[in-house]
Amino acid sequence: MTEDLIKADFAMSGKMRLIDYICEMSASDSGDGPGDLKYWEMVRDAQSNGKKLIFINGPVPLELIYALDCVPLYLDLIPSRISENAELTAKLINVTETRANCALCSRQKTNMGILLSKNLGLEPDAYVTMPILCDSARAACTEMDRYMDVPVFHFDVPQRRNEKTLRYIETQLEMLIEFLEGVTGVSLDWEQVKYRAELYNRSAELLEECVRLRRARPCPMSSRTTVWNEMMNAFGPTEEMAKLLEGEITLCKERIKKDFSPCPDGEKHRVLMLHNLLRQASGLTSVLERAYGAVTVADGFCFEKRESFTKPDDRKDCLSVMSRRMQEGSMAHGAGVSGEELIDSIETLLRDFEPDVLMFLGNRGCRHSWASTKMVSDVVSKRYGMPILMLDVDNTDFRYKSEKEIEILVSEYMDTVINKR
Numbered sequence: 513m514t515e516d517l518i519k520a521d522f523a524m525s526g527k528m529r530l531i532d533y534i535c536e537m538s539a540s541d542s543g544d545g546p547g548d549l550k551y552w553e554m555v556r557d558a559q560s561n562g563k564k565l566i567f568i569n570g571p572v573p574l575e576l577i578y579a580l581d582c583v584p585l586y587l588d589l590i591p592s593r594i595s596e597n598a599e600l601t602a603k604l605i606n607v608t609e610t611r612a613n614c615a616l617c618s619r620q621k622t623n624m625g626i627l628l629s630k631n632l633g634l635e636p637d638a639y640v641t642m643p644i645l646c647d648s649a650r651a652a653c654t655e656m657d658r659y660m661d662v663p664v665f666h667f668d669v670p671q672r673r674n675e676k677t678l679r680y681i682e683t684q685l686e687m688l689i690e691f692l693e694g695v696t697g698v699s700l701d702w703e704q705v706k707y708r709a710e711l712y713n714r715s716a717e718l719l720e721e722c723v724r725l726r727r728a729r730p731c732p733m734s735s736r737t738t739v740w741n742e743m744m745n746a747f748g749p750t751e752e753m754a755k756l757l758e759g760e761i762t763l764c765k766e767r768i769k770k771d772f773s774p775c776p777d778g779e780k781h782r783v784l785m786l787h788n789l790l791r792q793a794s795g796l797t798s799v800l801e802r803a804y805g806a807v808t809v810a811d812g813f814c815f816e817k818r819e820s821f822t823k824p825d826d827r828k829d830c831l832s833v834m835s836r837r838m839q840e841g842s843m844a845h846g847a848g849v850s851g852e853e854l855i856d857s858i859e860t861l862l863r864d865f866e867p868d869v870l871m872f873l874g875n876r877g878c879r880h881s882w883a884s885t886k887m888v889s890d891v892v893s894k895r896y897g898m899p900i901l902m903l904d905v906d907n908t909d910f911r912y913k914s915e916k917e918i919e920i921l922v923s924e925y926m927d928t929v930i931n932k933r
Contacts, residue, residue, distance in 0.1 A: 529633025530626060531556045534593050548593070548743060550752045555634070558583035564696055565634060567660070568746075569653055570642035572667070573834040575712060575749050576689060577640075579704035580696050585636070586746035587656075591622040591908045592739075598910045604629065605909055613655050617877025618909035620652035627659045636660065638695045640688065642667035642838060648877060665691045673839050681835035682828070702827060708749035709821040709830060715748050716818040718757035723810075725764040727865055730779035731807045732767035734797040738787070738812040773807065780805030781930065784861055786888075787811060787873035787907070799919050804926050809865040854884055855891050862896065869930055870900040871922070875907040901925045 535556055538549040558565045564582040577584045595601050604625030605618055612624050626632050639660050641653040657664050667684055670677040689700050719740055726735050740757075747753040766772075773779045783800060785808050800806040819837040823829040861867070870892060872885060885902055892900050903921055906912035927933045 530594075530631050531633045534590070537593065537597075547756060548589075548747075550756075551589075551743065551747045552593075554583055554752075555585050559634070559637075564637040566692075566695075567636040567639045568641065569656075570644055570649070570667070571745050571838050571840075572640050572642050573685065573688075573838065574746070575705050575708035575830075575834070576685070576692060576700070578708045578749050580692050580698065580700060581704075582637075582692065582696060584640075584746060585634070586742070587623050588619065589742055589746055590626060590632075591619045592742060595622070595908045595910070598914075601908060602911055613651055615648070616652050616655070617648040617875070618906050618912075619875075619877065620648050622908055624652065624655060624659075627656060636662050638662050638692070639664045640667075640691075641665070642669060646878065663691070663695055667838070669838055677839070678832060678835045681838060682831045685831045685834060702825075705830065706824040709824050711751060711754065712749040713820045715744065715750075715753045715757060716820060718754060718761060719744065720817055722757055722760055722764070725761065725768065726809045728764075728768045730771060730773035730775070731782065731809045732764045732772055733774050734801065734808040735785075735811045737810065741812065744818075773805075775801045775805040775807055777805050779807055781869050781926075782806070782865060782867040783808040783869040783871065784858075784865065784867035785811040785871045785873065786858070787871075787875070787905075795915055796918060796922060800922070800926070803923065804931070806869055806926065809867055810861050854888065858888065858892070859895075862892075868898070869926070870898055871925075872900060872902050873905050873918075874902065876904050876912065877906065877908075899929050901929070 531552070535549065535552045538547070538552050555565070564580075566577055566582050566584050567587055568577070568584045569587050572584070574584055591601070594604075601618075601622055605621045607625040607628050608614070608616065608621040611628055612621075614621075616624065639657065639662055641656070641664070643649040643653045653666065657666075665688055667681070667688075669681060693699055722740065723735070723737060725732065743753065743756075781800075781804060783797075783806050785797075797808045800808065819833050819840065821830055821833050872888065874885060889900050889902065892898050901922065903918070904913075905918060
């Protein structure tokens with residue numbers, strides 16, 4: 513049994529806290545991908561440092577949480593972080609399937625398994641949830657509430673976007689402030705909100721530049737947009753997030769000056785990989801670079817410039833920005849997005865990054881995304897004359913389709929359709 517499997521067993525048996533295991537995994541990571549160790553250490557040490565630990569789901573406005581000196585644990589990050597350990601993930605999913613709603617997607621089952629196993633090693637002081645427009649996410653938020661003996665705040669974010677729904681969300685934000693003040697026992701200092709808003713603006717600008725730099729030829733490094741977006745939902749309004757993004761931008765610019773490509777034999781193809789945060793994608797992009805000279809220039813769905821705070825002294829305006837961002841965040845990676853918006857997004861990616869290889873790695877648990885695949889395929893074929901690989905995977909449970917199986921299917925596509933061998 514490998515060391516990783518031993519640690520996985522320890523994490524499941526309670527001999528090792530899962531939060532410590534996650535920190536060890538983050539510390540041992542290498543390569544070009546984002547480094548999230550600082551975030552996990554902050555979560556691990558929150559309560560010992562006298563801070564309240566708030567479990568969150570969805571694009572909850574972090575500025576308010578950080579401004580009250582609390583630390584948010586974005587639960588959706590946990591399956592993303594541990595899913596590369598298939599053994600541990602499978603055990604957590606099995607726990608859920610025997611004790612809770614088995615209709616949840618594997619990502620939500622992993623989170624539920626952690627709560628049911630009580631092996632995270634941390635207990636929250638409160639739970640704030642804003643489910644995206646996904647049946648599994650909505651069901652999971654209600655289900656998780658049953659297993660948390662702490663104060664809970666649920667957001668209700670309508671799908672329709674207009675001034676009336678924005679005012680409705682703003683009202684809930686005022687209620688959230690009151691809720692968090694009750695949890696912490698202190699009043700919100702707006703100067704702290706302004707400070708966090710400025711940090712978020714900075715991170716958003718840097719993330720936009722990270723994405724833009726991938727347009728260079730050759731592309732300096734494979735895209736990690738889905739990972740960055742997930743981290744923005746946990747870490748956005750912090751100095752550490754800005755430092756991570758600044759480091760990536762510096763590396764990208766250095767590589768662009770040197771005409772560096774991550775492809776050993778030079779860039780031959782540019783890949784647009786549409787997917788719902790497939791943890792395996794980092795390994796898959798490396799295979800594409802080595803074997804085919806194919807660099808992933810863009811990944812994920814619907815990346816757009818994020819809402820910025822332009823009037824930080826104006827409380828109402830700031831809450832309005834947060835409300836709009838919450839509605840946009842709930843549409844991340846195709847969840848809740850309209851067909852027209854999805855096609856517009858793909859057309860923008862095709863125009864800006866000029867890929868010649870298109871892949872859709874659809875998570876089997878995201879039925880709302882799969883419903884759009886025929887439309888996407890038809891539009892790409894008719895308007896651009898480009899083929900697209902449609903591949904069903906599970907973004908968390910690799911028993912459904914292993915990394916090797918995915919690599920074989922993608923390689924067959926590259927060999928027969930793209931390179932016509």
